[in-house]
Amino acid sequence: MxxxxxxxxxxxxxxxxxxxxxxxxxxxxxxxxxxxxxxxxxxxxxxxxxxxxxxxxxxxxxxxxxxxxxxxxxxxxxxxxxxxxxxxxxxxxxxxxxxxxxxxxxxxxxxxxxxxxxxxxxxxxxxxxxxxxxxxxxxxxxxxxxxxxxxxxxxxxxxxxxxxxxxxxxxxxxxxxxxxxxxxxxxxxxxxxxxxxxxxxxxxxxxxxxxxxxxxxxxxxxxxxxxxxxxxxxxxxxxxAGALTRTDAVPVAPRGGRRTIRTAGRVEVLGRKTEQAHLVLGMPGLARTDERRWALGVLNTALGGGMSSRLFQEVREKRGLAYSVYSYTSGFADCGLFGVYAGCRPGQIHDVLKICRDELDKVAADGLTDEEITRAIGQLSGSTVLGLEDTGALMNRIGKSELCWGDQMSVDDMLARIAAVTPDDVREVARDVLEQRPSLSVIGPLKDKQADRLHRAVS
CATH class of the missing domain: 3.30.830.10 (Metalloenzyme, LuxS/M16 peptidase-like)
Structure with a gap:
């Protein structure tokens, strides 16, 4: 920052x-x-x-x-x-x-x-x-x-x-x-x-x-x-309160990287008597200090960040297989996650999983269209500004920035970073993140045969 x-x-x-x-x-x-x-x-x-x-x-x-x-x-x-x-x-x-x-x-x-x-x-x-x-x-x-x-x-x-x-x-x-x-x-x-x-x-x-x-x-x-x-x-x-007695004390530095071990290709299924099956398909993402995070933000928005996103259109709008489907990123000091969530009827889970997997593979191989990138940049820019329209959000921004980065970035600088993302940037980060072997977590009333099939789906 x-x-x-x-x-x-x-x-x-x-x-x-x-x-x-x-x-x-x-x-x-x-x-x-x-x-x-x-x-x-x-x-x-x-x-x-x-x-x-x-x-x-x-x-x-x-x-x-x-x-x-x-x-x-x-x-x-x-x-x-x-x-x-x-x-x-x-x-x-x-x-x-x-x-x-x-x-x-x-x-x-x-x-x-x-x-x-x-x-x-x-x-x-x-x-x-x-x-x-x-x-x-x-x-x-x-x-x-x-x-x-x-x-x-x-x-x-x-x-x-x-x-x-x-x-x-x-x-x-x-x-x-x-x-x-x-x-x-x-x-x-x-x-x-x-x-x-x-x-x-x-x-x-x-x-x-x-x-x-x-x-x-x-x-x-x-x-x-x-x-x-x-x-x-x-x-x-x-x-x-007597809390400032150490006059020579210095603030702790932002959290450094300890390189957490991340596992690829794992599947965990938790049997529950629920009306829906819930799944998260994902892979390692980027640390919060990685400069590619701006391109990943655009990629995430286009893939599953709104009603016009690929996943929403393919899973919900065209096929009606889920009510809630989205993608997300989580960045930590030394690593990150990229995930896709969907909730659907248990009998539809394999279809939903296949569509999500296919869309991730397509974007990893071919990237996004220029139209998708332009729309995602506009959506991400607008949501960034609108999300800072109250004092609570502003306090969160400056407090977290000081703690996690030890620095501050203006809104104009943030918008400039987002606007500077190119199709090549998105294609590169899509290959780096989405071509990794995914892992899968599922909760729902699934039978043994369904669970075995889920294991094969990410192999």
């Missing part, structure tokens, strides 16, 4: 504290859309994007920890901890946390992914100081009490059960396991009933202390915000 950084400025504190370093990463236009970063002496990074024309602000804290940082015994600990940070601090009870944001009409939530965790609150701009105080308090001073762990264990087990009841979700976890095996990327973010049941306070508390150090955190705020004010309020909150 690229940024346009101004010279670093370091301003001495009037209170005698160690100085912070501030940079303008993206200058914006007339102050609108300006992105700035301040790095505090304790290693905490704060990035903001200023939009004076809106009346809302979204404040979030990103943690450099996800489910791929867990050992097998700790599977689910990151997500478990996400729940626990809402359960109370020395300053606020769980009810106090939720009531504070509810009282101003705001919304607060969190999510855990394979490589990061995010906690955020969206409020009116006048209530931003409250959001900063509440979220910072949660992240720096969580109690993690034994009784809260026991209560929340039940809630998480219910969440796992709820997910298990939706085969359309489970098949994606199954596909990750099919591709990555028993590795951190192959295990479910939620953990399993066995691992969640076995987690205790001591292990969760150690996990919290290790991964929620300020050097592992990125604070992000977007909307009608003033950068200097946000920095001052965040610094005050972290210093009050």
């Amino acid at each position: 690229t940024s346009r950084s101004s010279a670093t400025t370091a301003r001495p504190s009037s209170e005698g504290r160690a100085v912070a370093r501030t940079q303008t990463l993206l200058p914006g236009k007339d102050g609108i859309g300006t992105v700035r970063r301040t790095t505090l002496p304790g290693g905490l990074r704060i990035v903001t994007e200023t939009l004076p024309s809106v009346r809302s602000a979204t404040f979030g804290i990103w943690a450099h920890v996800g489910s791929r940082d867990e050992t097998p015994a700790l599977n689910g600990a990151t997500h478990y901890l996400e729940h626990l940070l809402f359960k109370g601090t020395r300053k606020r009870s769980a009810l106090d946390i939720s009531a504070a944001v509810d009282a101003v009409g705001g919304e607060m939530n969190a999510f855990t992914a394979k490589e990061y965790t995010c906690y955020y609150a969206r409020v009116l701009d006048t209530d931003l100081p409250l959001a900063i105080d509440v979220v910072c308090d949660m992240l720096t001073d969580s109690l993690i009490l034994e009784e809260d762990i026991d209560v929340e264990r039940g809630a998480i087990l219910e969440e796992i059960a709820m997910t298990e009841d939706d085969p359309g979700d489970v098949v994606h976890d199954l596909f990750a396991r099919t591709m990555f095996g028993d590795t951190p990327l192959g295990r479910p973010v939620l953990g399993t009933v066995e691992t969640v049941t076995a987690l205790d306070r001591a292990r969760i508390a150690r996990f919290y202390k290790k991964h929620y150090d300020p050097t592992h955190l990125v604070v992000a705020a977007a909307g009608n915000v003033d950068h200097a004010t946000v920095v001052r309020q965040v610094r005050r909150a972290f210093e009050k």
Whole structure:
């Protein structure tokens, strides 16, 4: 990623504290859309994007920890901890946390992914100081009490059960396991009933202390915000909790590549008494830092990214074999996935699989037409901009960019990268990705003969 950084400025504190370093990463236009970063002496990074024309602000804290940082015994600990940070601090009870944001009409939530965790609150701009105080308090001073762990264990087990009841979700976890095996990327973010049941306070508390150090955190705020004010309020909150005592600390670098082992040609079938069969057919994709990701994005959009895409037209529009069919990409620090999902009646699964396989083979061999590429570039460009029309999306963009790339890219630069994709770029990435031997994951009420036939379909 690229940024346009101004010279670093370091301003001495009037209170005698160690100085912070501030940079303008993206200058914006007339102050609108300006992105700035301040790095505090304790290693905490704060990035903001200023939009004076809106009346809302979204404040979030990103943690450099996800489910791929867990050992097998700790599977689910990151997500478990996400729940626990809402359960109370020395300053606020769980009810106090939720009531504070509810009282101003705001919304607060969190999510855990394979490589990061995010906690955020969206409020009116006048209530931003409250959001900063509440979220910072949660992240720096969580109690993690034994009784809260026991209560929340039940809630998480219910969440796992709820997910298990939706085969359309489970098949994606199954596909990750099919591709990555028993590795951190192959295990479910939620953990399993066995691992969640076995987690205790001591292990969760150690996990919290290790991964929620300020050097592992990125604070992000977007909307009608003033950068200097946000920095001052965040610094005050972290210093009050005693979280910025290491004045020589430096932020952790973006996650590096560890080259996860990926498996080709595997088939996993999970028998379930469902009305539909759910399948994911896919292969290794690209890491999120791979420059070919722009061409892969165009390829993905044309193949299965909308109603005019090849897969939608061939599977649903022309034959009515599925209601939902799409393709997707997932990029991690060192690897990625490309997948095709479809849900259909069990008796139609072989026809659907054959069509999907045929379309992938055609594009791998012949590429896309110029018309498809032009349409995909327009669709991808439009969806990129429209997806950044609220402060929550902007906060996600700058926070994730800082954590995962250590840099920022303007929307204009992103659109330029997409527009610069050529038919040759798409043909090259199609060959590199789609010519690999695929793997397949299926959930449904399939008989043994059907399962054997599925194994042969990807051989």
